[in-house]
Amino acid sequence: MTDLSRRKLIKGGVAAATGLAGLGVAADLAKNYGLIPPDHAGIWGVGETLNYASYRLLTNHSMAREFTRSEISEKPLANEMPPLSDEFKKLQARGFADWRLTVDGMVDRPQTFSLEELKSHPSRSQITQLACEEGWSYVSEWTGVPLSHVLEVAGIQPQAKYVVYFSIDPDWWDSIDMSDALHPQTYLAYGMNGGDLPVGNGGPLRMRVPRQLGYKSVKFINRLAVTDDLRNFGKGLGSASPEGGYAWFAGV
Amino acid sequence: MAETQSLPKLRVPGPAPYSGSTAQPLRHSALVRATHWITTLSCIALLVSGIEIVISHPRFYWGENGNVLTPVLFKLPIPSSRSLVPTGYGFVLADQNGWSRYLHFQSAWLAVLTGLVYVTAGFVSGHFRKSLLPRAEDLSWQALGRTIASHLRFEPPGAADLWSYNLLQRITYLVVIFVLFPLAIWTGLAMSPAFTSAFPASVTLLGGRQSARTIHFFVAVSLLLFLLVHVGMVWFVGFASRMRAMITGRIEKPMVDA
Numbered sequence: 001m002t003d004l005s006r007r008k009l010i011k012g013g014v015a016a017a018t019g020l021a022g023l024g025v026a027a028d029l030a031k032n033y034g035l036i037p038p039d040h041a042g043i044w045g046v047g048e049t050l051n052y053a054s055y056r057l058l059t060n061h062s063m064a065r066e067f068t069r070s071e072i073s074e075k076p077l078a079n080e081m082p083p084l085s086d087e088f089k090k091l092q093a094r095g096f097a098d099w100r101l102t103v104d105g106m107v108d109r110p111q112t113f114s115l116e117e118l119k120s121h122p123s124r125s126q127i128t129q130l131a132c133e134e135g136w137s138y139v140s141e142w143t144g145v146p147l148s149h150v151l152e153v154a155g156i157q158p159q160a161k162y163v164v165y166f167s168i169d170p171d172w173w174d175s176i177d178m179s180d181a182l183h184p185q186t187y188l189a190y191g192m193n194g195g196d197l198p199v200g201n202g203g204p205l206r207m208r209v210p211r212q213l214g215y216k217s218v219k220f221i222n223r224l225a226v227t228d229d230l231r232n233f234g235k236g237l238g239s240a241s242p243e244g245g246y247a248w249f250a251g252v
Numbered sequence: 253m254a255e256t257q258s259l260p261k262l263r264v265p266g267p268a269p270y271s272g273s274t275a276q277p278l279r280h281s282a283l284v285r286a287t288h289w290i291t292t293l294s295c296i297a298l299l300v301s302g303i304e305i306v307i308s309h310p311r312f313y314w315g316e317n318g319n320v321l322t323p324v325l326f327k328l329p330i331p332s333s334r335s336l337v338p339t340g341y342g343f344v345l346a347d348q349n350g351w352s353r354y355l356h357f358q359s360a361w362l363a364v365l366t367g368l369v370y371v372t373a374g375f376v377s378g379h380f381r382k383s384l385l386p387r388a389e390d391l392s393w394q395a396l397g398r399t400i401a402s403h404l405r406f407e408p409p410g411a412a413d414l415w416s417y418n419l420l421q422r423i424t425y426l427v428v429i430f431v432l433f434p435l436a437i438w439t440g441l442a443m444s445p446a447f448t449s450a451f452p453a454s455v456t457l458l459g460g461r462q463s464a465r466t467i468h469f470f471v472a473v474s475l476l477l478f479l480l481v482h483v484g485m486v487w488f489v490g491f492a493s494r495m496r497a498m499i500t501g502r503i504e505k506p507m508v509d510a
Contacts, residue, residue: 050361
C-alpha cells in the first residue's frame with residue numbers, strides 16, 4: 001500500500017466517522033427542537049423531515065402574504081368534495097344553530113362552543129390565498145376567531161405540542177404544531193368575503209392555515225384536541241393525509 | 253466510417269492532469285461523475301413526479317390566481333386525475349399526487365444538495381473556468397457559426413471532442429447549470445406558501461403564484477429537451493465511449509496491468 005492510498009483511506013475513514021456522528025447529533029437536536037414530522041418514517045421520511053425542519057427553522061414568525069380587497073378573486077372556487085352526510089344536512093337545515101365545536105385534550109377548561117359563541121369572541125379578517133396542492137389558487141377574505149384565542153380561553157397546558165382538528169366528515173382530520181396553532185393568521189374561519197362561509201368552502205366552520213396548502217385548511221370543523229403525542233390519533237401519522245399517501249406538512 | 257479518418261485534426265489538448273504514474277488520465281473527475289449520476293437519478297424522479305402532479309391540473313395561468321372558474325393561458329390536451337377539471341375526456345385518471353409530491357421534494361433536496369457540492373467544487377477546482385467557460389479564441393460569431401454548422405451537418409466529432417467540450421456544449425451546459433436549474437429551484441420555491449411567507453419577493457418578482465407555476469413548467473420542458481438532446485448526442489458520438497468516460501472516468505478500455 002502506497003503512502004498516498006493509506007492517507008486517502010485514513011482521511012476517508014475520519015470523514016465517514018465524523019459524518020455518522022454528525023448525523024446522530026443532528027437527529028438528536030432535531031428531535032429536541034421539534035423538527036421531526038409525525039410521518040418521518042418510511043421511504044419519504046428524509047425529504048419530509050427536511051421540508052418540515054426547514055419550515056420550523058426559517059418561518060416561525062413569518063406571515064403568509066396578505067392581499068388588498070381589489071385582489072380578491074371574483075369566484076372563490078368550491079372544490080369537489082364527498083357528499084354531505086344526513087347529520088350535516090340536518091344541522092344545515094337549522095342554519096347550523098346546533099353546530100358545536102368541542103375543545104378537549106390537554107386543556108384546563110374543556111368546553112364546547114356554538115357558532116354564536118365563537119362569533120362573540122374577537123373576530124379577525126385576513127385576505128389570503130388558498131393554494132391547492134393540485135396547482136390552482138384563489139384569494140379571498142376570511143373572517144373568524146384566531147385559534148390562539150380559543151386555545152387561550154380553554155387554557156392549554158404547558159406540555160401541549162399539537163392541536164388536532166376534526167371534520168364532521170370522519171375521513172378528515174389533521175393536526176398542526178403549537179407554533180402554527182398559535183400563529184396570528186391561523187383562524188377558525190366562519191366568514192368569507194363579508195358573508196357566512198359557504199358550505200362549499202367549508203362552512204359553517206373551517207380551519208384556516210394560510211402558510212400551508214389548502215388541504216391543511218380542513219372543512220366542517222367540530223372538534224379540537226390538544227395533545228403532546230400524535231401517536232394517539234388514527235394511525236399515528238398526524239393526520240388523515242399521510243394515511244391517504246399525502247404529506248402531513250403541507251407548506252410546500 | 254472512412255470520412256472520420258480524413259477529418260483534419262485541429263487541436264488535440266494533452267491529457268488532463270492526474271496523479272499517479274501508471275494510471276490512464278481521467279476524462280471526468282470522480283466528483284463530476286458522482287454528481288452527474290446523482291443528478292440524473294433525481295432529475296428523472298423530478299420529471300416523472302412532476303408529470304404526475306401536473307396531471308391533477310393540466311391548466312396554466314398567468315398572475316397570482318387561476319382555477320377552473322378562471323380563463324386559462326393554455327391547457328395541456330391530456331386527461332386529468334381530478335373530476336373537477338374539464339378535459340374533454342370521458343374519464344378521470346387515478347390520483348397519484350401523494351407519492352408524487354413526496355418523491356418530488358425528496359428528489360429536489362437530493363438535486364439541490366448535489367448541485368451545491370458540484371457548483372462549489374466547480375468554482376474551487378477551476379472546472380468551470382477550464383472546462384465550461386468558452387475559450388477566448390472561440391468567443392466569436394464565426395466560431396459559433398462553425399460549431400452550429402458542423403452540428404447541423406451531423407459531423408462526427410474530432411479527436412479534440414474526446415478530451416474537451418466544444419463551444420456549443422460549453423454554452424449549453426452553462427445555461428443548464430446557471431440558468432435552468434436555478435430557475436427551476438426558484439419557481440418551485442415560489443409555489444410554497446411556507447417559503448413565500450418568509451421570502452415574499454420570491455413570488456411577487458415573478459408576477460404571482462400562477463406565473464411561477466407556468467415558468468416552472470417551461471423550465472421543466474426545457475430541461476427535458478436538454479436531456480433528450482444530451483442523450484441523443486451521446487448516442488450519436490459513441491455511446492460506449494462516453495458512458496465509459498462518465499462511469500469509470502477513462503476514455504480507453506481499462507488496460508490489464510502486468
